[in-house]
Amino acid sequence: MSGIDTNPFSAATGVNPFEDPSVTQVMNSTVTSGQQQGPFPNETAGFTSPAVLQPTTEPAPKEVAAAAQADLLRRQEELEKKAAELERREEEINDRNRTQPGVKENNWPPLPRFCPVRPCFYQNFSEEIPPEHQRVCKMMYYLCMLNSLTLFLNVLACLALFTTASTYGQDFGLSLVWFLLFTPCSFLCWYRPMYKAFRTDSSFSFFFFFFVFFVQVAIFIIQSVGIPGWGNSGWLTTFSAMSSDKVVGGVLMVVAVLFTLCAVLSVVLLKMVHGSYRRTGASFHKAQQEFSQEVLSNKNVQNAASSAAQSALHQNN
Known part of the structure; x- marks a missing residue:
C-alpha cells in the first residue's frame, strides 16, 4: 500500500534541480562580460573602456573680436540690402503714380534730383492745353x-552804372528789388492764370x-522808357550814361532794347489772348458764376461766415 499512497505533488527527495543537464549547460556558457548582448541586435551591453570628459577651452580674445566683426559686417550687408529694396520699391511706386491717370508729378521749375527744393x-x-491755344501759351x-532774363541783366547794368558814379546807387538798389519782386510775380500773377484759363476754359x-x-x-513801357532814379536801364538812362561812359552806355542800351521788345510782345500777345478768349465762349456772366461758386465752396469763407453769424446771434441774445 505504501507504493500506492505516494503523493505525486510532493518534492522528490535527494534530487538537486541544478544538476539537470540543460541547466548546467546554460550556466557553463562562456560569454564574457564585455560581449554580453544588449536588448537590441548587434549591440553590446557592456563598455570596454571608462567614459572620459573632454576638457573645455575658452576662445581667445582675438577670435571673439573677429567673430563679432564678422557678425557686424553680416548685419550691415543685410541692412544695405533692405535699404536698396526699399529704394527700389519707392521708385516703382513713383513710376506707377506717374503712369496713373489723375496723378501728376510737379515738373516746374525743372530742378535737379539732388536739389532739396522740389518743383512747385x-x-x-x-x-493740358488744347492744340489751337498751345502756340499762344508757349x-x-x-x-x-x-522778362526774368531782362530784369537780371538790368541788375548787372545798374551795377555797372553804379561803378561809374555813386549817385546811381538808388538805381542799383531798385533794380535788385524789381528783379526779386517781378520775377515770381510775373509767373504767378499773369502767366499761371492765363495757363489755367486755357486749360480749364475758366x-x-x-x-x-x-x-x-x-x-x-x-x-514794360515804363521800364523801356527808363526814367532816371527808378532802377530801369531804359532809353533815357542809356542816353544820359552814354555821354560819360560808352561801354556802360552800350550795356544799358542792350537792356533797353530787351525792355522795348518785352513791351511790344506784350501788346501783341494781349491781342492774341483776347482773340482766343472770344472764341472760347467765355463771358463776364460766367466769370461771376465761377467766382461765386469758388467763394461759396471755399472752407475758409464758410468758416468765416459761420463764425460771423454766430457772433451776430450772440450779440442779439
Whole structure:
C-alpha cells in the first residue's frame, strides 16, 4: 500500500534541480562580460573602456573680436540690402503714380534730383492745353522767361552804372528789388492764370489775367522808357550814361532794347489772348458764376461766415 499512497505533488527527495543537464549547460556558457548582448541586435551591453570628459577651452580674445566683426559686417550687408529694396520699391511706386491717370508729378521749375527744393507746378502744353491755344501759351511762357532774363541783366547794368558814379546807387538798389519782386510775380500773377484759363476754359481766370496783364504792359513801357532814379536801364538812362561812359552806355542800351521788345510782345500777345478768349465762349456772366461758386465752396469763407453769424446771434441774445 505504501507504493500506492505516494503523493505525486510532493518534492522528490535527494534530487538537486541544478544538476539537470540543460541547466548546467546554460550556466557553463562562456560569454564574457564585455560581449554580453544588449536588448537590441548587434549591440553590446557592456563598455570596454571608462567614459572620459573632454576638457573645455575658452576662445581667445582675438577670435571673439573677429567673430563679432564678422557678425557686424553680416548685419550691415543685410541692412544695405533692405535699404536698396526699399529704394527700389519707392521708385516703382513713383513710376506707377506717374503712369496713373489723375496723378501728376510737379515738373516746374525743372530742378535737379539732388536739389532739396522740389518743383512747385505741373506744366505740359501738349497734354493740358488744347492744340489751337498751345502756340499762344508757349509764346506767353517765352515772354515770361524773357522778362526774368531782362530784369537780371538790368541788375548787372545798374551795377555797372553804379561803378561809374555813386549817385546811381538808388538805381542799383531798385533794380535788385524789381528783379526779386517781378520775377515770381510775373509767373504767378499773369502767366499761371492765363495757363489755367486755357486749360480749364475758366472765364474768371481770363478776367483776372486781363486785369493783371494790363498793369504788366504799363510796367514794360515804363521800364523801356527808363526814367532816371527808378532802377530801369531804359532809353533815357542809356542816353544820359552814354555821354560819360560808352561801354556802360552800350550795356544799358542792350537792356533797353530787351525792355522795348518785352513791351511790344506784350501788346501783341494781349491781342492774341483776347482773340482766343472770344472764341472760347467765355463771358463776364460766367466769370461771376465761377467766382461765386469758388467763394461759396471755399472752407475758409464758410468758416468765416459761420463764425460771423454766430457772433451776430450772440450779440442779439
